[in-house]
Amino acid sequence: MIHNEHTNTTWLFEITPKNKFFTLNLKEVWQYRDLLMLFVKRDVVTVYKQTVLGPLWYLIQPLFTSITFTIIFNNLAGIDTGTVPPFLFNLAGITVWNYFTACLTGTSNTFGANAGIFGKVYFPRLIVPISIVISNLIKFGIQFLIFIAFYIFYYLKGVNVGLNGSVVFFPFLIVLMGVLGLGLGMFISSLVTKYRDFSNLIGFGVQLLMYLSAVMYPMALIKEKLPDYGWLVQYNPLAYVIETTRYMLLNVGHISIWGLGYTFLVTVIVFFVGVLIFNKTEKSFIDTV
Amino acid sequence: MSKDIILKAENISKQYRLGQVGTGTLTHDLNRWWHQIRGKENPYLKIGDVNDRSTKATSDYVWALRDINFEVERGEVIGIIGKNGAGKSTLLKILSKVTAPTTGNIKFKGRVASLLEVGTGFNGEMTGRENIFLNGAILGMTKKEIASKLDEIIDFSGCDRYIDTPVKRYSSGMTVRLAFAVAAFLDPEILIIDEVLAVGDAEFQKKAIGKMQDISKQGGRTVLFVSHNMTAVRQLCTKGILLENGNIKMHSDMQSVLDEYTKSSKKQSEFKYLIKEDKTLISKIAIKNQFNYLTNVFQYNDEIIIEIDVIVNNPKVSLSIFIKDNDFNLIFIDEYPVNESGKFKIIIPTGFLLKSTYYADVHLYRPNINFFDSKKDEVTFIIENYPDKFSMYDNVNCGIINSPLVWSKIG
Numbered sequence: 088m089i090h091n092e093h094t095n096t097t098w099l100f101e102i103t104p105k106n107k108f109f110t111l112n113l114k115e116v117w118q119y120r121d122l123l124m125l126f127v128k129r130d131v132v133t134v135y136k137q138t139v140l141g142p143l144w145y146l147i148q149p150l151f152t153s154i155t156f157t158i159i160f161n162n163l164a165g166i167d168t169g170t171v172p173p174f175l176f177n178l179a180g181i182t183v184w185n186y187f188t189a190c191l192t193g194t195s196n197t198f199g200a201n202a203g204i205f206g207k208v209y210f211p212r213l214i215v216p217i218s219i220v221i222s223n224l225i226k227f228g229i230q231f232l233i234f235i236a237f238y239i240f241y242y243l244k245g246v247n248v249g250l251n252g253s254v255v256f257f258p259f260l261i262v263l264m265g266v267l268g269l270g271l272g273m274f275i276s277s278l279v280t281k282y283r284d285f286s287n288l289i290g291f292g293v294q295l296l297m298y299l300s301a302v303m304y305p306m307a308l309i310k311e312k313l314p315d316y317g318w319l320v321q322y323n324p325l326a327y328v329i330e331t332t333r334y335m336l337l338n339v340g341h342i343s344i345w346g347l348g349y350t351f352l353v354t355v356i357v358f359f360v361g362v363l364i365f366n367k368t369e370k371s372f373i374d375t376v
Numbered sequence: 377m378s379k380d381i382i383l384k385a386e387n388i389s390k391q392y393r394l395g396q397v398g399t400g401t402l403t404h405d406l407n408r409w410w411h412q413i414r415g416k417e418n419p420y421l422k423i424g425d426v427n428d429r430s431t432k433a434t435s436d437y438v439w440a441l442r443d444i445n446f447e448v449e450r451g452e453v454i455g456i457i458g459k460n461g462a463g464k465s466t467l468l469k470i471l472s473k474v475t476a477p478t479t480g481n482i483k484f485k486g487r488v489a490s491l492l493e494v495g496t497g498f499n500g501e502m503t504g505r506e507n508i509f510l511n512g513a514i515l516g517m518t519k520k521e522i523a524s525k526l527d528e529i530i531d532f533s534g535c536d537r538y539i540d541t542p543v544k545r546y547s548s549g550m551t552v553r554l555a556f557a558v559a560a561f562l563d564p565e566i567l568i569i570d571e572v573l574a575v576g577d578a579e580f581q582k583k584a585i586g587k588m589q590d591i592s593k594q595g596g597r598t599v600l601f602v603s604h605n606m607t608a609v610r611q612l613c614t615k616g617i618l619l620e621n622g623n624i625k626m627h628s629d630m631q632s633v634l635d636e637y638t639k640s641s642k643k644q645s646e647f648k649y650l651i652k653e654d655k656t657l658i659s660k661i662a663i664k665n666q667f668n669y670l671t672n673v674f675q676y677n678d679e680i681i682i683e684i685d686v687i688v689n690n691p692k693v694s695l696s697i698f699i700k701d702n703d704f705n706l707i708f709i710d711e712y713p714v715n716e717s718g719k720f721k722i723i724i725p726t727g728f729l730l731k732s733t734y735y736a737d738v739h740l741y742r743p744n745i746n747f748f749d750s751k752k753d754e755v756t757f758i759i760e761n762y763p764d765k766f767s768m769y770d771n772v773n774c775g776i777i778n779s780p781l782v783w784s785k786i787g
Binding site for chain 2 (some may be wrong): 097102104118124125135136137204205208370
């Protein structure tokens with residue numbers, strides 16, 4: 088073939104077999120920002136269409152889980168939560184933990200759940216996991232309101248619930264949790280397109296992970312009672328997020344700068360690996376899904 | 377004047393794996409990765425069959441497209457046609473970035489929007505209006521763009537009354553109308569359309585074709601259009617690409633491509649044509665054997681039955697059949713008077729035609745006055761072998777007509 092290179096030099100874009108090694112393509116995501124917001128709206132709104140209780144459903148789940156945890160772990164098993172009421176202790180952990188699992192399970196099914204639309208039309212695939220993280224952030228906000236409500240309730244009852252000054256950094260903690268869930272979810276969603284085994288893994292894996300993430304017990308407790316297995320929790324970045332949450336909101340437990348630094352590092356690595364694999368997958372996953 | 381090339385595809389190929397993804401995937405992946413880190417070529421790219429669905433595969437990999445090269449000029453409306461499995465949809469998927477080519481690249485000079493099977497991306501729980509915004513955004517429009525065209529879109533879709541009803545209550549026709557309406561008001565330089573006109577009623581199809589003609593003519597927009605609807609393709613497209621087994625067989629003006637396509641669809645044994653009740657025309661031709669079985673491959677001792685449906689609205693019409701050989705030389709003709717619509721049957725008796733490929737042209741005319749309808753070079757049939765008396769010559773050419781000669785010893 089003869090190419091007329093000099094006449095056709097200004098191509099707008101090009102399709103090639105492979106993406107560049109690492110591209111976030113944020114420019115393209117920005118162009119599709121309206122779609123991002125519409126996806127978020129769709130996710131939030133459609134959940135409670137044709138339901139009577141509507142958004143109340145967002146509140147019922149953490150509430151009942153906290154009650155169950157309080158009965159099982161505190162009343163029955165006798166885990167000591169110090170000066171903080173066990174219910175509030177559990178509610179704080181569960182609310183943050185829920186945000187992580189919602190991000191993880193939501194994004195880990197990106198390709199599977201959207202195969203139909205991905206197979207028909209192109210838009211930056213990254214939009215979908217990002218929209219899931221944002222819509223879950225809204226759900227988290229609603230769930231956090233119920234935590235605040237109970238916090239005020241206990242405060243008015245005269246219970247000594249402390250608030251740590253470091254609470255101003257709480258939003259960063261939530262972002263960290265969201266990014267970690269997003270990164271891990273993208274990583275898994277890419278693997279699931281080829282090896283379905285991972286979708287089985289995620290179901291019970293998340294449940295097991297919760298027990299290793301200090302959701303229903305203080306981190307110090309596991310070191311004290313199970314010194315042989317304490318490292319499992321100590322190397323779990325999620326445990327630090329949960330522990331720090333309670334430190335900020337309820338002034339219990341410890342804050343570990345080393346632990347948070349470690350969590351931050353893991354999050355960054357997981358996120359970049361996730362994006363890397365996601366980019367590689369999005370080009371031709373439709374052939375294997 | 378230099379050509380304004382808006383899209384240029386160079387050496388695109390697409391390889392698919394046959395069978396189930398699962399067993400052996402991991403070993404192939406590892407092998408591929410092992411070759412990659414040593415800087416060698418992907419070992420599975422060297423193998424792979426030509427994509428012919430009817431033949432048995434000899435390898436696990438198949439080339440859905442192989443070395444596709446073409447250029448599209450600004451403002452062209454290109455029809456992509458081909459048999460099922462020729463690679464049309466794969467090509468459109470690659471062009472619309474849904475999947476990446478295995479090799480090769482495509483360069484664009486404009487924004488691309490694709491409309492592949494409408495209605496995907498619609499959320500049943502949301503209203504028509506909400507879905508216009510959602511679908512528009514999926515297709516690459518901004519909220520502002522959609523809002524400015526909202527009234528036009530609703531008007532074009534004809535779903536005004538239901539616009540605030542959830543889409544799950546819509547009929548399938550209404551969903552298609554709404555989806556097409558959104559896409560029709562897109563503003564990309566290149567629009568890719570796959571089989572959208574297959575649904576919707578005749579009135580809407582007409583409207584859709586008209587809209588597409590407007591888009592390409594006024595806006596100077598480039599359209600790539602895949603369809604099995606030959607009438608729509610003929611009406612809309614200026615140029616055509618004929619795909620066959622993953623290769624471009626022809627890239628030329630639409631009419632020549634359509635002709636080539638009809639020629640290449642030789643295995644067909646039933647032909648249906650557009651019916652207009654008030655005209656005089658041929659509506660259907662079918663080729664069968666003596667067991668009333670649709671086929672166009674025969675043994676020497678089969679009867680060849682040609683059935684022709686005609687609609688007749690004129691007096692003194694004759695139906696004729698012209699049998700031609702493989703080189704289009706006329707062998708014989710015959711005709712039959714037809715005074716009213718109906719189905720006519722012609723039997724070519726056994727042992728009359730010998731081993732060859734034949735064309736059966738059918739004409740409907742008033743003798744020496746005018747032609748009403750003609751179907752030329754479309755209907756073909758093959759006779760595969762010679763009668764027993766020639767079988768000892770091992771397929772030497774023995775002619776194509778069984779001679780009626782009478783032999784006798786007289787001295």
